[in-house]
Amino acid sequence: MSPTRLRLILAALASVTAFPLAAYAEEMITEPFYSEPNYEWFEPVDIDLDGQMGNYSDQGFYGSISRTYWAMNGVKTTIGEAGLTYQSEQIFRNLTHRDPINPTPPNQPIDFIPDALVDDETTTVPTYTIQNDINDAPPGADFSAGERYEIGYVQDDVAWSFTFLDQQEWQTHETYGFVPPDDFSDPDNPIVFESLNGFGSVHVNFRTPERFLQGWRDYADAADLQDGVPGFFPVPGLPGIFVEVIPFGVDATNNGPSGTGDGIIDDTNFNGGTFFVVDTNGDGIADATAIDYGDLHSFNLRFDFLQVRNVTNVNSVEIMRSHRLGNRHHMQKHQNQHFEVGYGVRFFRMEDEFSFDGRTDLMGRIFSNTRTENQLVGPQLRLKWVYQQAKWRTDLDARFMFGWNIQDLDQTNGVGEDALPGGLNNSLIAQPHYSRYGRQDEDFSPLVELRAQVGYQLTNAVSINAGYTATYIDSITRSSQVVDYYLPYIGLKQGGEQTIFMNGVDVGVEVRF
Numbered sequence: 001m002s003p004t005r006l007r008l009i010l011a012a013l014a015s016v017t018a019f020p021l022a023a024y025a026e027e028m029i030t031e032p033f034y035s036e037p038n039y040e041w042f043e044p045v046d047i048d049l050d051g052q053m054g055n056y057s058d059q060g061f062y063g064s065i066s067r068t069y070w071a072m073n074g075v076k077t078t079i080g081e082a083g084l085t086y087q088s089e090q091i092f093r094n095l096t097h098r099d100p101i102n103p104t105p106p107n108q109p110i111d112f113i114p115d116a117l118v119d120d121e122t123t124t125v126p127t128y129t130i131q132n133d134i135n136d137a138p139p140g141a142d143f144s145a146g147e148r149y150e151i152g153y154v155q156d157d158v159a160w161s162f163t164f165l166d167q168q169e170w171q172t173h174e175t176y177g178f179v180p181p182d183d184f185s186d187p188d189n190p191i192v193f194e195s196l197n198g199f200g201s202v203h204v205n206f207r208t209p210e211r212f213l214q215g216w217r218d219y220a221d222a223a224d225l226q227d228g229v230p231g232f233f234p235v236p237g238l239p240g241i242f243v244e245v246i247p248f249g250v251d252a253t254n255n256g257p258s259g260t261g262d263g264i265i266d267d268t269n270f271n272g273g274t275f276f277v278v279d280t281n282g283d284g285i286a287d288a289t290a291i292d293y294g295d296l297h298s299f300n301l302r303f304d305f306l307q308v309r310n311v312t313n314v315n316s317v318e319i320m321r322s323h324r325l326g327n328r329h330h331m332q333k334h335q336n337q338h339f340e341v342g343y344g345v346r347f348f349r350m351e352d353e354f355s356f357d358g359r360t361d362l363m364g365r366i367f368s369n370t371r372t373e374n375q376l377v378g379p380q381l382r383l384k385w386v387y388q389q390a391k392w393r394t395d396l397d398a399r400f401m402f403g404w405n406i407q408d409l410d411q412t413n414g415v416g417e418d419a420l421p422g423g424l425n426n427s428l429i430a431q432p433h434y435s436r437y438g439r440q441d442e443d444f445s446p447l448v449e450l451r452a453q454v455g456y457q458l459t460n461a462v463s464i465n466a467g468y469t470a471t472y473i474d475s476i477t478r479s480s481q482v483v484d485y486y487l488p489y490i491g492l493k494q495g496g497e498q499t500i501f502m503n504g505v506d507v508g509v510e511v512r513f
Contacts, residue, residue, distance in 0.1 A: 058154050058512065066148045066465065066508030072170055072312060073501045074141035075478055079308065079356055080132035080204040081485040088127045089300050091219070130300055133203045138172035139310035139354070139480060146314075148506060157324035159340070165316035168502075177202050177305035177358075198256025200302025200361040206487045211428075213362070217268060217297035218261035218424040257299065257361040257425045265424065269294040296428065299362050301487075306358035310480060313351040314502070320344035320382055336389065342382035346401050348447060350374040350500070354479035363430055364418025368490045370411045370479040376403035376445050393463070397451040405445035405496070407477050411437045413490040433488045443496040445475040461512045470503040 146168035152161035178201050269292070322342035352374070357367035380401040387394045415433045420426045453467030477495030484491035 058159075059156075061151070061153050061513040062510060063151045063513075064149070064465070064508055064510035066467075066506040068146045068148055068165075068168065068469070068504060068506040069143055070146070070168060070469065070502050070504030070506075071141055071143045072139075072314075073499075074139050075480055075498065076135070077137040077139070077308075077354075077480040078132050079134040079137050079306065079485075081207050082132070084132070084205040084207060084485075086130045086205055086300060087298075088130050089298065090125065090127055092125045130203050130205065132205050133201075134176055134306065134308070137308045137356075137480070138174055139170065139312060139352075139478070140172045142170050142172060143504065144168055144170045148508070157326070159322045159324070159342075161318070161320045161322065163316070163318040163320070165314065168314040170312045171310070173307070173309045175305060175307050177303065179305055198361055200257075200304045202303040202306045202358070204301060204303060204306070204485070206301060206485045208487045211296075211298075212430065212487060213299045213301060213427055214296045215299060215426050215428040216265045216295065216422070216424050217299075218264065218266055219256065220262065220264075220266050257302075261424060263424070265295060266297070267292075267295055268297055299425075299427070301363075302361050303358040303366075304361060306356060308356045309354070311351075311353045314349070316346065316348045318344060318346045318380065320380065322382065322384065337385070337387040340382070340384040340386065342384070344380050344382070346376075346378065346380040346399075346403075346447075348374075348376040348401070348403065348473075350473075350476065352477070352479045354483070362425065363416035363427060364432075366415050366417075368411065368413045368483060370409070370483055370492070372410075372477045372479045372482065372495065373408040374445070374476050375406045375408070376401070376447060376473070377406075378402040378404050391457040393455040393457070395451070395453045395455070395467075397453070399447075399449040399451075401447035401449075403445045403447050403473070405443045405475060407441040407443065407495055409437075409439045409441065409477065409482065409492055409495060411435075411483075411490070411492055415488050415490065430488060435489055437492055439492060441477070441495050443475045445473055445496075448472045455510065463510050464508070465510055466505070466507045468503070468505055471501070473500050476500050 147166045148163065149166065150161060150163045152159055320342045321344055322340045325339045325341065350373070351371070353369070353371045355367070355369040357365070359365050378401055380399055382397065382399045384395060384397045413433070413435045415435075416427075416430050417432055419430045419432050421429055421431055449469065449471045451467060451469050453465050455463045455465040457463045475496045476498050478498040478500075481498055482493045482495045484493045
């Protein structure tokens with residue numbers, strides 16, 4: 001074989017084997033040996049020195065969570081019927097003032113009243129005006145913590161967002177009366193909420209039917225003694241009739257409304273007694289009986305102690321669609337700010353619970369629990385301004401909701417747990433009453449909200465935010481303001497006449513995908 005022919009054969013073989021080797025080599029080169037990790041979330045922020053805008057892209061999905069610290073305005077709450085007053089109990093009445101040195105004529109009232117307490121010869125012991133003692137009860141203006149969540153999606157100049165405010169709660173609890181402070185409480189020795197003489201210290205004035213708080217009084221604890229010592233004495237000219245003389249400074253312990261007394265109705269008008277038996281023919285058999293209703297006593301209603309509690313919860317859900325207004329007609333250095341307009345729907349709920357509970361010296365325990373639920377639903381409008389300066393972002397967001405408020409009101413009451421009609425130191429007619437009511441009202445309740453927020457970009461996809469939120473709502477029902485202080489049936493007044501104002505700071509983090 002000639003050298004020329006051999007060279008031709010080798011060249012042909014080289015050409016045949018070169019193509020598959022080249023293809024294999026290309027495959028080996030293009031196939032990666034490992035997976036490249038995605039560090040996009042942690043990329044630093046690029047700065048556009050002309051427009052002062054970072055490469056912060058607001059396209060795609062995003063989510064944020066904020067911790068809220070808000071305060072809600074308080075309400076000056078009066079426990080009792082506002083403006084209603086009573087006169088203090090008249091312990092002694094219609095007494096004739098005479099010279100105590102001269103002997104008392106027969107069948108005349110016995111005078112124990114010091115000169116300093118009377119003005120003329122026929123006067124009563126002065127009384128004073130009893131007002132409601134508690135005029136600044138809960139709810140108060142307190143701070144509370146909650147959470148606000150938001151997720152959304154942005155495509156071009158259109159954005160959808162879903163916002164949820166979770167369980168912002170305010171609680172206030174107060175105890176009124178002569179009770180020791182918490183520092184002196186001893187769990188092994190329960191507190192006795194009762195004064196030494198049985199008089200309560202917290203006055204609460206209720207509207208009542210006429211003479212509802214009248215009854216037989218037994219404050220006097222008279223010893224059965226004779227010879228000028230306080231006790232029971234026969235009435236001259238009225239055989240068989242005895243007068244109970246009220247002692248002064250004698251065994252006065254626990255002689256108030258919830259004290260022991262002596263078990264005998266006090267003869268408050270000093271006419272010889274309360275119950276009379278008449279034997280007209282002397283046969284030893286009662287021919288008639290009589291009751292001296294002039295001895296009826298008008299009581300004040302006092303609590304030995306009174307506990308007041310208010311709890312308010314707030315939730316909100318919003319679904320919004322927003323449109324970014326174009327700013328391409330501005331100079332490039334002013335394109336780092338824009339406006340957004342939006343519309344959507346919102347649901348806002350406020351649960352408000354108000355209760356008071358205590359034991360009175362006249363009829364035992366009285367309590368009331370009033371719960372209102374304001375449920376606002378309606379369309380919402382939005383206007384937002386966004387300004388980007390390097391890594392800093394500022395948002396101003398105003399929202400207005402046309403809210404239709406469906407108000408559910410529920411009330412549970414207990415009046416006079418220890419009431420004994422006609423009993424001593426009790427109302428003559430009051431009985432124990434347990435009641436429960438419910439009602440639904442509707443009203444227009446507009447809602448205005450303003451949010452101001454400043455954010456700082458940590459990375460291209462993560463930023464931290466801090467801001468301020470203020471919310472005002474009109475025509476809201478607060479439970480503490482609809483209690484009708486009427487006995488024996490505590491009730492509900494007209495609602496929808498209050499306003500609320502919530503405001504405070506919030507801090508959080510936002511992530512974009």
